[in-house]
Amino acid sequence: MAITFDAYRAQLRGSLIQPGDPRYDETRKVYNAMIDKRPRLIALCADVADVIASVNFARENQLLLAVRGGGHNGGGLGVCDDGLVIDLAGLRGIRVDPAARTVRVDGGCRWGDVDHATHAFGLAVPAGIISTTGVGGLTLGGGIGYLSRRYGLTVDNLLSADVVLPEGRLVTASANANEDLFWAVRGGGGNFGVVTSFEFRAQPVRNVIAGPTLWPLERAAEVLKWYREFIPNAPTELNGFFAFLTVPPAPPFPQALHLKKMCGVVWCYTGDPAHADEVFAPVKGTEPALYGIHELPFPMLQRAFDGLYPPGHQWYWRADFVNELSDEAIARHVEYGAQMPTMQSSMHLYPIDGAVHRVGRKDTPFIYRDAKWAAVIIGVDPEPANRDRITTWCKNYWEALHPYSAGGAYVNFMMDEGQERVRATYREHYDRLAQIKQKYDPGNLFRVNQNIQPAGK
Numbered sequence: 001m002a003i004t005f006d007a008y009r010a011q012l013r014g015s016l017i018q019p020g021d022p023r024y025d026e027t028r029k030v031y032n033a034m035i036d037k038r039p040r041l042i043a044l045c046a047d048v049a050d051v052i053a054s055v056n057f058a059r060e061n062q063l064l065l066a067v068r069g070g071g072h073n074g075g076g077l078g079v080c081d082d083g084l085v086i087d088l089a090g091l092r093g094i095r096v097d098p099a100a101r102t103v104r105v106d107g108g109c110r111w112g113d114v115d116h117a118t119h120a121f122g123l124a125v126p127a128g129i130i131s132t133t134g135v136g137g138l139t140l141g142g143g144i145g146y147l148s149r150r151y152g153l154t155v156d157n158l159l160s161a162d163v164v165l166p167e168g169r170l171v172t173a174s175a176n177a178n179e180d181l182f183w184a185v186r187g188g189g190g191n192f193g194v195v196t197s198f199e200f201r202a203q204p205v206r207n208v209i210a211g212p213t214l215w216p217l218e219r220a221a222e223v224l225k226w227y228r229e230f231i232p233n234a235p236t237e238l239n240g241f242f243a244f245l246t247v248p249p250a251p252p253f254p255q256a257l258h259l260k261k262m263c264g265v266v267w268c269y270t271g272d273p274a275h276a277d278e279v280f281a282p283v284k285g286t287e288p289a290l291y292g293i294h295e296l297p298f299p300m301l302q303r304a305f306d307g308l309y310p311p312g313h314q315w316y317w318r319a320d321f322v323n324e325l326s327d328e329a330i331a332r333h334v335e336y337g338a339q340m341p342t343m344q345s346s347m348h349l350y351p352i353d354g355a356v357h358r359v360g361r362k363d364t365p366f367i368y369r370d371a372k373w374a375a376v377i378i379g380v381d382p383e384p385a386n387r388d389r390i391t392t393w394c395k396n397y398w399e400a401l402h403p404y405s406a407g408g409a410y411v412n413f414m415m416d417e418g419q420e421r422v423r424a425t426y427r428e429h430y431d432r433l434a435q436i437k438q439k440y441d442p443g444n445l446f447r448v449n450q451n452i453q454p455a456g457k
């Protein structure tokens with residue numbers, strides 16, 4: 001017999017929000033304000049028992065089920081229409097083991113929570129570039145950021161995960177237990193269950209030498225050609241992502257540059273400070289218009305863009321992996337970079353090399369181990385009236401550059417773009433993921449994600 005609503009509600013420690021509740025509209029929001037979904041129920045889970053009860057209730061009552069970690073997903077995959085949302089924001093515990101250099105992180109944590117906890121011990125887990133992003137979604141898709149060249153993707157630092165499966169059973173996946181599931185969650189997204197706890201290896205990172213260098217847009221082609229040669233040959237202690245950007249009208253940027261469209265690289269050096277001048281000498285040699293590199297605590301770098309990108313703005317994303325940045329591709333980048341429609345719209349190229357290339361392409365679902373860059377185009381603006389402008393620019397830019405790409409995109413930089421794009425993301429790993437999906441979630445209960453369809457269905 002299906003679990004009744006009253007029995008479910010009585011089981012929960014957390015709150016259950018429904019339409020009509022004064023908290024409903026605030027609670028159904030996700031980071032991207034373009035997403036406007038109306039769930040039937042939102043379970044603000046307080047603990048793993050609440051997650052299990054919610055999975056059981058959704059399954060037994062055939063409700064569409066969404067799982068929200070940090071709610072940052074561009075396509076709004078942390079929420080759904082007319083179903084049940086499991087919100088993990090109440091699961092925020094963290095325990096660092098400084099001797100073992102590991103950290104255990106609850107499924108609803110944001111990266112800022114992890115940075116804060118690990119920094120006290122001079123440690124960090126490789127993640128993204130914004131502190132408000134959820135640990136859940138970012139990790140399950142791969143995790144690209146400032147520490148990737150030196151220490152690999154976030155999934156390359158994952159030691160184990162506690163997963164609530166569709167039948168409501170909690171299992172641990174690691175190199176020694178449920179190995180197929182452990183393989184699948186290191187890039188296969190939220191397809192296999194709710195991860196209530198992640199265990200990561202933490203890396204020795206305390207202060208970094210970091211910050212932006214900016215050049216006028218007129219030098220963009222020259223800078224991109226220099227960057228494509230420089231980064232793959234730079235020591236892995238140095239990371240730097242390229243960006244087309246509009247300079248924010250605020251300190252620390254000099255007034256003369258405010259609101260200017262420019263190109264830049266945001267650097268992060270984790271090596272021996274005694275060698276920093278030598279490592280950055282070629283960067284200085286390019287004579288940037290702004291050289292903003294200095295020493296700072298790693299969590300401060302992680303928070304540097306939080307103010308520029310608060311929740312509640314309109315976002316439209318497009319992405320691809322890139323093997324080569326040809327002169328022709330650079331010419332197209334320069335053309336579309338110059339047309340950025342709003343102050344926060346941007347294009348980033350994240351290096352995919354160093355430690356990321358040292359992990360075998362079969363070792364995790366993240367198959368683009370041989371790509372050199374992850375490119376992402378983001379149209380962003382607070383104003384809903386600009387929704388079409390940012391979307392059109394983003395799509396046109398992507399269509400112009402897609403022919404120069406490796407074919408698929410980093411799964412966490414995609415909107416809800418359909419099965420063809422999901423297959424392009426996983427290439428020949430898709431079939432293995434589909435087999436594992438068939439084993440753990442044959443009914444596709446977890447389908448509000450970049451969906452892997454169970455094999456044979």
Ligand SMILES: Cc1cc2nc3c(=O)[nH]c(=O)nc-3n(C[C@H](O)[C@H](O)[C@H](O)COP(=O)(O)OP(=O)(O)OC[C@H]3O[C@@H](n4cnc5c(N)ncnc54)[C@H](O)[C@@H]3O)c2cc1C
Nearest residue numbers: 069070071072073078128129134136137138144190195449
């Ligand atoms: C401003 C911004 C900056 C970003 N920068 C980076 C970056 O530098 N590097 C990078 O790699 N990515 C980056 N991303 C992309 C980010 O990784 C994805 O948006 C990711 O999906 C966010 O995870 P979340 O938990 O916040 O999202 P949510 O919207 O909550 O979830 C996304 C997906 O993951 C699933 N999920 C989340 N948590 C769990 C869980 N515990 N168990 C099971 N399933 C779960 C959800 O069901 C959903 O399908 C950025 C995103 C934004 C908005």
